[in-house]
Amino acid sequence: MADLRLGPLLRYIDGSSATVWIETSRPGTAEVRCADGSGGSATTFQVAGHHYALVPVTGLTPGTATPYEVFVDDTRVWPLPEEPFPSLPPSVIATPGPGDGARIAFGSCRWASPPAGEPDPVGPDALDALAARIAADPGGERPDVLLLLGDQVYADETSDATRAWLAARRDLSDPPGDQVADYEEYTHLYYESWLDPHVRWLLSTVPTCMIFDDHDVIDDWNTSESWVEDMRATSWWRERVLSGLMSYWVHQHVGNLSPAELAADPVFTAVRENRDGTDALRAFASAAEADAATVRWSYRRDFGRVRLLMVDSRAARVLEEGKRSMLDPGEWEWLRTQAREGRGSYDHLLVGTSLPWLLPHLVHDVEAWSSVLCHGAKGPRWARLGEKLRRAADLEHWSAFPESFADLAELIAETGAGPDAPATVCVLSGDVHHAYVAEPRWPGGREPQARVVQLTCSPVHNSIPLSIRLGFRFGWSAPARLLGRLFARHGDCGRPPVKWRKTGGPWFGNQLMTLTTRGRSAVLRLEHAEKTGDAKARLRTVRETELSR
Numbered sequence: 001m002a003d004l005r006l007g008p009l010l011r012y013i014d015g016s017s018a019t020v021w022i023e024t025s026r027p028g029t030a031e032v033r034c035a036d037g038s039g040g041s042a043t044t045f046q047v048a049g050h051h052y053a054l055v056p057v058t059g060l061t062p063g064t065a066t067p068y069e070v071f072v073d074d075t076r077v078w079p080l081p082e083e084p085f086p087s088l089p090p091s092v093i094a095t096p097g098p099g100d101g102a103r104i105a106f107g108s109c110r111w112a113s114p115p116a117g118e119p120d121p122v123g124p125d126a127l128d129a130l131a132a133r134i135a136a137d138p139g140g141e142r143p144d145v146l147l148l149l150g151d152q153v154y155a156d157e158t159s160d161a162t163r164a165w166l167a168a169r170r171d172l173s174d175p176p177g178d179q180v181a182d183y184e185e186y187t188h189l190y191y192e193s194w195l196d197p198h199v200r201w202l203l204s205t206v207p208t209c210m211i212f213d214d215h216d217v218i219d220d221w222n223t224s225e226s227w228v229e230d231m232r233a234t235s236w237w238r239e240r241v242l243s244g245l246m247s248y249w250v251h252q253h254v255g256n257l258s259p260a261e262l263a264a265d266p267v268f269t270a271v272r273e274n275r276d277g278t279d280a281l282r283a284f285a286s287a288a289e290a291d292a293a294t295v296r297w298s299y300r301r302d303f304g305r306v307r308l309l310m311v312d313s314r315a316a317r318v319l320e321e322g323k324r325s326m327l328d329p330g331e332w333e334w335l336r337t338q339a340r341e342g343r344g345s346y347d348h349l350l351v352g353t354s355l356p357w358l359l360p361h362l363v364h365d366v367e368a369w370s371s372v373l374c375h376g377a378k379g380p381r382w383a384r385l386g387e388k389l390r391r392a393a394d395l396e397h398w399s400a401f402p403e404s405f406a407d408l409a410e411l412i413a414e415t416g417a418g419p420d421a422p423a424t425v426c427v428l429s430g431d432v433h434h435a436y437v438a439e440p441r442w443p444g445g446r447e448p449q450a451r452v453v454q455l456t457c458s459p460v461h462n463s464i465p466l467s468i469r470l471g472f473r474f475g476w477s478a479p480a481r482l483l484g485r486l487f488a489r490h491g492d493c494g495r496p497p498v499k500w501r502k503t504g505g506p507w508f509g510n511q512l513m514t515l516t517t518r519g520r521s522a523v524l525r526l527e528h529a530e531k532t533g534d535a536k537a538r539l540r541t542v543r544e545t546e547l548s549r
Contacts, residue, residue: 002028004077006194008070010093011054011255012301013145013207015062018093019262020055020070021255028073032057034093035067045272047250047281048183056259063097065139078204088197089138091204096144101518102303105130106147107511108213108354108430109459111154112193115161124537125461126510126529131202132537143514144303146206149430149458150213150314150354152252153189155180155244157215162192175236179218182239186247209301210252211310213354213431217244223396224374225319226387238289245285245315256299256310292316293328300338306517307346309338313353313398321375326404336411344420347520349450355397356429357408358438358454358500360475365484365493366393367400372491397431402493409440409497416448423520423548425450428513430458434472435513435526436505437545440498451548454500455524457513464508476502507542515547522547 007022020032024044030053031041038059044051060066067090070078079090096102113125134142156179158166163178165188172178180186194200214221218240222228231237254268262268267284271277288295297312311327318325327335339349351357359367372378373386389395398405416425425448438454441447474480488494510529515522523546527539 001075002026002072002077004070004072004080005050006191007200007204008032008078008091009194009203009255010091010205010207012258013093013095014258015095015097016058016060017259018057018060018095018207019255019259020057020068021251022053022055022070022072022078024051024053024072024077027051030055031071031074033069033071034060036061036064038066039068043272046276046278047246047271048187048278050187050250052250054254054262056262057093060093060095062095063100065092065094067092088135088201091201092138094142094144094205096304100304101516102306103141103144103514103516104147104303104306104308104350105143105145105512105514106149106352106428106430106455107457107460107513108149109151109215109433110148110193110461111157111463112159112189113196113199113461114159116197122461122463123510124529124531125196125199126512126527126539127202127460128196128198129529129537129539130206130512131198133539134202134205135198143206145301146202146208147308147310147352147428148208148210148460149352149428150211151215151430152210152212153186153193154215155186155189155240156218158189159192162188175234176240180240180243181236183243183246186243190247190251209256209308209310209352211256211297211312211352211354212248212252213314216248217241220391220394220396221314222317222319223391223394224387225321227391228319241289242282242285245288246281249281249285253297256301261299288315293330296331296334298331298334302346305345305347305519306350307338307348308350308352309335310352311335313355317401324371324401324403326398326401326408332407339411339415343415343418347423348515348517348522349415349422349425350428350515351408351412351425352428353398354429355431356454356456357398357405357427358440359397359399359432360472360480360502362475362480362484363397364399364496365488367395367397368402368493368496369487369491370395371400371402372493377491399496402496406497409442412440412452413442413446413448416450416452417446418449421449423450424522425452426515426522426547427452427454429454429456432456432472433459433462433464433468433508434505435507435511436476437503437524438500439503440500442498453503453524453547455513455515456505457511457526459510460512461510461529469508472506476506504543504545511542512539521549
């Protein structure tokens with residue numbers, strides 16, 4: 001009899017259909033049965049000895065919340081026969097209704113929570129707190145979708161429990177030491193992260209959209225051309241990066257796609273049609289690692305009159321010095337096309353990129369300065385220093401790709417202008433372990449009609465050292481801005497195409513932001529996870545701001 005090893009995860013959803021992702025203990029036929037008679041089934045596919053299914057669910061009624069169960073070969077596997085938290089409500093598929101607004105929660109950077117009963121050194125998990133709130137009032141407020149903007153797992157920062165598991169499997173004195181090395185070890189990270197009972201239930205009942213960032217593979221992944229060369233020269237990197245891409249495709253990427261996109265995807269077809277899809281998926285990952293332009297991890301989702309463009313700002317980079325770009329030419333063309341298509345059909349444009357576009361001014365200027373040094377404009381000694389600083393200080397955000405920073409500014413200005421302009425253009429990001437709101441201004445009368453905001457929210461559950469708190473507080477200050485201009489002048493960087501100011505934050509803590517839209521109105525809420533008197537996690541509203549009316 002097949003067991004449910006992981007999931008279910010509710011992934012894609014629209015008014016009448018959805019997809020549900022699961023991992024089972026053996027091959028079989030997975031089926032989702034909804035209380036209203038709708039449902040769907042799919043046979044499992046195999047990768048590296050693991051069995052998965054992505055079940056398309058059809059026949060749903062718009063504007064309803066329908067409880068569902070999961071079966072494998074006619075045996076019910078969800079809800080669990082021995083549910084550790086029997087008070088949790090049934091998992092539901094809540095479909096949007098015509099004319100509904102959208103409630104979109106987002107954040108990034110989540111370490112797995114420790115087992116129940118063990119102390120949590122970094123405080124309560126924001127996803128646990130969100131699950132607790134929804135479970136306490138199933139008919140109340142819940143996100144229509146949860147965007148996880150990177151670092152869903154940490155391949156390079158493993159927990160004590162995972163290190164013990166790795167040590168029982170292999171000699172940790174061999175590289176990559178206590179980091180994960182292969183596909184099987186990646187699956188352990190997903191078990192550790194997604195089997196947390198409250199988070200498991202949350203992911204079964206709130207749809208998710210995901211994109212990777214560096215720690216899903218390794219810290220500062222794809223920082224520079226020389227960084228890639230150094231990694232490829234090691235004995236362990238190839239297996240690590242291929243396993244990271246393969247496990248990301250299985251656990252995160254395929255669930256981002258609509259049923260129509262899945263049907264047209266040759267990799268999904270090849271993996272499902274083979275008795276064992278490992279070789280097909282490994283060949284795909286190998287091609288993607290060799291040439292990022294062969295694959296698109298970015299995707300578009302529409303939620304009523306809200307358009308989300310989730311952008312791969314990690315693997316799609318062009319790293320050759322002198323040609324550096326955050327996105328390759330094909331990716332740029334895709335982004336421009338998706339933003340321009342059907343202008344007037346959406347009221348809010350969301351650009352999801354794991355890395356913030358607008359940073360504290362000092363950080364921005366230092367990153368732009370380092371890019372000039374690394375290019376060799378100040379000579380080889382400065383170039384070597386620039387590369388050392390780039391790696392040591394994580395100088396690899398949008399501002400470290402100055403032309404890409406300007407290109408995104410231009411696209412946003414174009415999209416936000418004219419009679420068909422949306423009410424808001426929001427850049428959603430994480431990565432930097434604090435939250436803030438920043439707003440740009442365009443000089444020369446080029447100000448778009450749309451309200452443009454950088455919304456950064458991180459972490460969901462991670463450490464926030466004092467050095468980060470002090471560094472980012474200073475980074476936003478007036479003296480830091482003056483210091484940054486000195487770096488910019490030394491590098492002859494010139495002025496960026498936009499000016500910006502921080503209009504909220506910085507806020508530190510485990511946190512989530514939620515953007516609620518209705519028509520052309522948009523309201524932003526920031527919430528922190530905290531412990532209550534009975535040691536349970538809850539979300540506390542820190543700030544609520546009207547972005548548009």
